[in-house]
Amino acid sequence: MQTTPNLSAPRQVSIALGERSYPILIGAGLLGDAASYAAAPKGSDALIVSNQTVAPLYAAQLAQALAGRHRQVHQLALPDGEQHKDWATLNLIFDALLTHGADRKTVLYALGGGVVGDMTGFAAACYMRGVPFVQVPTTLLAQVDSSVGGKTAINHPLGKNMIGAFYQPRAVVCDLDVLGTLPPRELSAGLAEVIKYGPIADMAFFDWIEAHVDALRALDADALAHAVQRSCEIKAAVVAQDEREAGLRAILNFGHTFGHAIEAGMGYGAWLHGEGVAAGMVMAAELSRELGLVDAAFVQRLTRLIQRAGLPVRGAVIDAQDNAGRYLQLMRVDKKAEAGEIRFVLIDGPGRASVRAAPDALVRRVIDRCCQ
Incomplete structure (x- = not known):
């Protein structure tokens, strides 16, 4: 059975994609630490894209951390919820970029769960045919799955995530502290994506989840760190072999x-x-x-x-x-x-x-x- 490592220094998992490789940082207190964003280009403007639930909690802290890296740091709070993962909401990001005169070096920061991450990544892929972005996931589901691997999309009434692009971030910053503000229902939703990795790739991890599921639901820091790290390791290994889901990557579904x-x-x-x-x-x-x-x-x-x-x-x-x-x-x-x-x-x-x-x-x- 796998053991739970002690939580101390931030952990790092790498996505190996040649010149498009990037780090996934996992630890406590990362969101407000300027060093967490070293992989992102600096000097130009930045746009923090969040939602109306997350922005009041964390946007100011992120903006302060980015102040020394960017000329100006703008903020946008989108309506919250899967029902807003559509063209109309996506256009709010483009509106903000154009209003602020964003150029090809402008960096987008996705501060939120899977909806914010998917839409910000898709906007980054499309704006001026591609600008850099960084994932700062604030839900367990986003930290262990949707922020990693470069899938970006919006929904269509006839199908989920049917309009999008493969577009990799420059970094993923998983601050475990932010999970403390997750409602229990959202935390459980994230555990579904943790659990899936066992049956498809690692039954020793499945054994570990069985032994620690109560600790995970209680937001035990060491347990969360291991769950996020191992989930990201498995996904990183799969994505490195099949970035665009030609075969192997489909098992993640x-x-x-x-x-x-x-x-x-x-x-x-x-x-x-x-x-x-x-x-x-x-x-x-x-x-x-x-x-x-x-x-x-x-x-x-x-x-x-x-x-x-x-x-x-x-x-x-x-x-x-x-x-x-x-x-x-x-x-x-x-x-x-x-x-x-x-x-x-x-x-x-x-x-x-x-x-x-x-x-x-x-x-x-x-x-x-x-x-x-």
Whole structure:
């Protein structure tokens, strides 16, 4: 079983992408430390992009840390919530950049959760065909997943994250102290993305999560540091091999095909992303069992851990008339689908995953059994 390392100096995980490599810093007190942003270009202007919930808590602290690096530091607070991850909100970032006369050396800082990070990264990819940006994630979900790897996007009413770009940040700064202001529901949503790394890549880490899930929910500093570090290490290794999701990187979407259908079907914001992923992992594990890839004991073990993390293990009913049919319809626009065939991340055995198709009839049976 893995042991929890002692929390002392900041930890660093590197994303190895040649000249586009960058550090992920993990530790306490990083957000307000100017040294945390050494990887970002200095001298030009900066724009801190946050939301109306996070900005009052942390934007001034970040601006003060950046004051010595940039000529001017501007701030923008977007409306909060997944339902605002759209073209209209994205344009608010472009409006701010143009209003302040931002040039190609302007640095964007994404201060917030996955929605802020995805939209800021997409704006950085598009503005003047590319300006530098830094991820400063303030949720557990963003620290262990969405801020790492360069996926940026907005949602479309017909599909989540369907409009975006691969665009890497210059650095990711994970300050563990900011997790203390997370509502319990948001913290649990982040644990879903931590849990996923065990079944797809590292069952020793899964063992560790089982032993420390209560400590994680209690915001134990040492436990959080290890969870964020190990999650980032696994994701960094996968991204280094397959940056643009031509193959291997798709395994990071374990539970997401079902989960994204729940989010889109219920209306963005009704379920948190991590909640959809949690129920989606149970459904994907059940589908793996139906295909003879894992046994019932594995599914039960995963389900118990997800429940202990305070997450849903039953999918949502998104259509009272034909629930499974609506799921199938939404999943056909998943980014892993090919020629209209839905492809799922399934567990080949504990710690191993692959992307496979499955008969619609079998998928329907799993959805009917797993939805509340």
